[in-house]
Amino acid sequence: MFAGKAAKIELREFELYYGDFRVLKKVSAAFAANAVTAIIGPSGCGKSTLLRSINRMNDLIEGVRVTGEIRLDGKNIYDPDVDLIWLRARIGMVFQRPVAFPLSIFDNVAAAPRVRGILSHKELVPIVETSLKAVGLWPEVKDRLGQAASSLSLGDQQKLSIARAIATQPDVVLFDEPCSALDPIATHTIEDLMQSLSEHYTIIIVTHNMQQAARASDFTMFMLDGNIVEYSPTRELFTNPKDTRTENYITGKLG
Amino acid sequence: MRNKEKLVEILLTLIGLSSVTVLGLIILFIFKEGLPAFAQVGLWQFVTGTRWSPGKNLLGILPMIAGSFVVTAGALVVGLPLGLGCAIYLSEFATAKTAAILKPTIELLAGIPSVVFGFIGLTLMVPFIRNFFGGPGFSVLASALVLGIMILPTMVSVSYDALRAVPPVYREGMLALGSTDWQAVKMVVLPAARPGILAAAILAMGRAIGETMAVIMVAGNSTIIPTSFLDPVRTLTSNIALEMGYATGLHRQALFATGVVLFVIISILNLTARVVVRGKTR
Numbered sequence: 001m002f003a004g005k006a007a008k009i010e011l012r013e014f015e016l017y018y019g020d021f022r023v024l025k026k027v028s029a030a031f032a033a034n035a036v037t038a039i040i041g042p043s044g045c046g047k048s049t050l051l052r053s054i055n056r057m058n059d060l061i062e063g064v065r066v067t068g069e070i071r072l073d074g075k076n077i078y079d080p081d082v083d084l085i086w087l088r089a090r091i092g093m094v095f096q097r098p099v100a101f102p103l104s105i106f107d108n109v110a111a112a113p114r115v116r117g118i119l120s121h122k123e124l125v126p127i128v129e130t131s132l133k134a135v136g137l138w139p140e141v142k143d144r145l146g147q148a149a150s151s152l153s154l155g156d157q158q159k160l161s162i163a164r165a166i167a168t169q170p171d172v173v174l175f176d177e178p179c180s181a182l183d184p185i186a187t188h189t190i191e192d193l194m195q196s197l198s199e200h201y202t203i204i205i206v207t208h209n210m211q212q213a214a215r216a217s218d219f220t221m222f223m224l225d226g227n228i229v230e231y232s233p234t235r236e237l238f239t240n241p242k243d244t245r246t247e248n249y250i251t252g253k254l255g
Numbered sequence: 256m257r258n259k260e261k262l263v264e265i266l267l268t269l270i271g272l273s274s275v276t277v278l279g280l281i282i283l284f285i286f287k288e289g290l291p292a293f294a295q296v297g298l299w300q301f302v303t304g305t306r307w308s309p310g311k312n313l314l315g316i317l318p319m320i321a322g323s324f325v326v327t328a329g330a331l332v333v334g335l336p337l338g339l340g341c342a343i344y345l346s347e348f349a350t351a352k353t354a355a356i357l358k359p360t361i362e363l364l365a366g367i368p369s370v371v372f373g374f375i376g377l378t379l380m381v382p383f384i385r386n387f388f389g390g391p392g393f394s395v396l397a398s399a400l401v402l403g404i405m406i407l408p409t410m411v412s413v414s415y416d417a418l419r420a421v422p423p424v425y426r427e428g429m430l431a432l433g434s435t436d437w438q439a440v441k442m443v444v445l446p447a448a449r450p451g452i453l454a455a456a457i458l459a460m461g462r463a464i465g466e467t468m469a470v471i472m473v474a475g476n477s478t479i480i481p482t483s484f485l486d487p488v489r490t491l492t493s494n495i496a497l498e499m500g501y502a503t504g505l506h507r508q509a510l511f512a513t514g515v516v517l518f519v520i521i522s523i524l525n526l527t528a529r530v531v532v533r534g535k536t537r
């Protein structure tokens with residue numbers, strides 16, 4: 001299905017419980033390297049939970065229990081010997097609301113390398129510059145790196161969050177409804193940005209916006225109630241859905 | 256309906272004004288009682304004079320100004336790191352259950368009468384300092400330790416609230432970068448909470464500089480400028496409390512003037528601190 005692209009991440013009968021509540025039900029699927037994969041489905045079906053399982057952000061929630069495996073380059077990230085800090089440096093995450101730390105623009109991006117122990121200003125400068133260039137924010141902010149990040153527009157704050165996420169030099173970047181707080185123009189820029197980033201990164205995006213999935217992704221996964229209903233190349237899923245539930249959802253009769 | 260609303264508004268305004276009026280009257284009274292001393296002794300002579308001997312009409316309060324400063328600074332050195340560390344632990348590292356037990360316990364400290372703190376200082380710290388460090392035991396050090404503990408509840412609960420008010424997405428955003436909990440606290444949570452932590456420090460400082468009873472009991476109260484942490488000191492508040500009971504005439508006016516000086520110092524400290532906080536908030 002990936003048309004020659006390698007599988008970067010693989011879920012094997014992965015299940016997640018919040019206490020006794022089983023949110024993900026024996027999910028098995030792979031995500032292609034250097035492609036954009038969209039996860040769509042009605043609110044509450046487990047999209048965010050699935051995404052946050054991949055960088056183990058769900059570990060922060062009390063009472064979470066998992067079974068099965070998630071493999072990153074073949075290595076099960078739920079193995080006891082996996083270092084969470086290492087894992088999260090390899091898998092960046094961008095949240096629904098832009099996260100602009102109450103710091104300068106420079107320090108917002110530099111936070112990522114600093115976490116890895118890169119502290120000298122001389123080393124930080126090129127990393128910050130490269131990351132800001134990659135998201136197209138550099139021309140706009142290069143003369144005011146010392147200003148508070150909160151002075152940026154929401155769309156630019158989201159670009160800043162993306163710059164920070166790639167400043168750790170990850171392989172994978174996860175996006176959880178990254179445009180839901182943005183206006184249409186900013187949304188389009190972020191979508192284009194994801195496409196161009198997919199050249200170097202494996203991108204997974206959760207969205208409730210079907211047009212967005214259709215526009216910006218190479219593969220689309222449709223989830224319902226903790227299960228994967230259908231998963232295929234994006235064009236195929238939207239033009240020729242095999243499952244009636246998928247058809248109902250994309251034509252607006254469901255969710 | 257409209258009229259009733261108007262009435263409530265007027266009433267609330269009056270109540271608000273009345274508390275300001277009371278404050279104004281208190282200030283007026285202190286100044287009225289104290290100003291004659293400035294006139295007689297001379298303002299400069301009064302605040303820079305190093306001898307306080309009312310019997311001989313020597314009325315210089317520099318030792319007490321120095322005493323208040325050094326004791327307050329000492330209290331902050333003891334109380335700020337301890338209180339902030341405690342708040343960080345409670346807010347960022349303790350489980351919800353632990354925090355639910357520890358925080359009210361620390362706040363209980365605020366309910367203990369200051370004379371009890373003074374008593375503990377007198378019976379435990381003063382002899383300890385005398386035996387291990389020398390000197391009379393009644394000292395700057397004893398006062399700083401007692402006050403440092405007394406400002407803990409303020410420091411802990413105000414900075415705890417500031418830390419809790421930091422949006423959880425900041426912590427999440429840091430952890431998602433692969434940071435440790437401590438890195439998230441150091442790099443983002445503390446900077447975000449800084450205005451509130453500074454406010455906590457200001458309140459704690461106000462508490463320390465104004466505290467009287469506990470300090471009287473452990474400070475030794477001699478009217479000399481301390482040159483070591485083991486020397487006894489007298490603070491501005493102690494000076495008033497110790498002598499107001501029997502003072503008359505110029506002596507009494509000089510004590511009110513001491514109050515004026517204290518009032519001015521506290522106002523200046525508060526104002527500077529507020530400017531600092533506002534500068535950091537932006």
Ligand SMILES: Nc1ncnc2c1ncn2[C@@H]1O[C@H](COP(=O)(O)OP(=O)(O)O)[C@@H](O)[C@H]1O
Pocket residue numbers: 018021023041042043044045046047048049050061
């Ligand atoms: N921290 C949590 N504790 C308990 N249940 C949760 C928690 N987070 C999410 N859920 C539940 O798990 C289900 C899936 O949530 P989520 O993954 O956020 O869905 P989606 O992102 O598809 O809208 C929902 O029913 C939600 O109520």
Ligand SMILES: [Mg+2]
Pocket residue numbers: 047048049
């Ligand atoms: Mg969601």
